[in-house]
Amino acid sequence: MSHMLSEPYDVSRVKVLLDGNRCRDFSADDPMFEVAEDGVLLRFLYGSKALKHFDPHTFKGIVVDENATVITEMAINKYKMLPFKVGISVPVVEIMLYGTPHTEFMD
Template sequence: MARENPLVVYSVKNTKVLLDGNLVSYAGPDDVFNEVDGGIILHLIYASPVLKHFNPKKFKSIICDENATVVTKMKIDKFKMLPFSIGASVPTVDVMLYGEPHTTFTD
């Protein structure tokens, strides 16, 4: 759905995503999440234990590379599970997290 026109795309490399303080270790194979109008779309592998009892209140991502650290935080107002798809030959589930992401950059 929203993979076509993301505002910002964050890759798996050097990225940590936390939901309610718990590390999301089973993200999708291509990218962890996309920042889109209205919130964030999180890409998870269908077999992820995160999906078993999915009901987060907060989102936080930390991206570290050689140039900067990027931190994105968001209080989640509501979420919607999107239909699963096949990404890099593994089934994935996209979850739309509604809210206003706040991103900060540091050197």
Template sequence: MANENPFMVYSVGKTKILLDGDRVQAFGPDKAFDEVDGGIILHLIYASPVLKHFNPKKFKAIICDENATVVTKMKIEKFKMLPFSIGKGVPTVDVMLYGEPHTTFTD
């Protein structure tokens, strides 16, 4: 994508992702998703069971650390599977979720 300028990068170990209320696991080795212009890019491992029947309507990410809790929510307007790639020796599939993410920070 031409405008892949992430506003924020979320680490896999500290982030809980919900699609349509169900927890998603099996993210790429480095990060779960990036916020970009126009939506969010999810980084899923190719073998993730989520990819078998991927059709989300809502997205919610929660990251908690010692300083704050960050919650990103989005109603998904549409999605697009991006080309298959290899990340740190692991096959991954990126999924572009189109919509307006809203991120809130709490202590």
């Protein structure tokens, strides 16, 4: 069921926590994190405080909206900084975390 995270969600009704720090998502089309085939893909704004303080050795992401809480966590086997890209007129840093994510859906 982890594929559900790759679907866009309404960022106006969602709280995103990465490693316990609240983050602000910036686009419903490119969610801050999504479960990929071989791990988790993170997207940070270039100037984000979350990017500066992010520890790539562990990952715990929590998405909370009005209907459910989705918790994804994993131990990281390795990680890779991907080339910068431009999001909605701002630079975006993508990080691919390789490992086996475990996702729980709670009401």
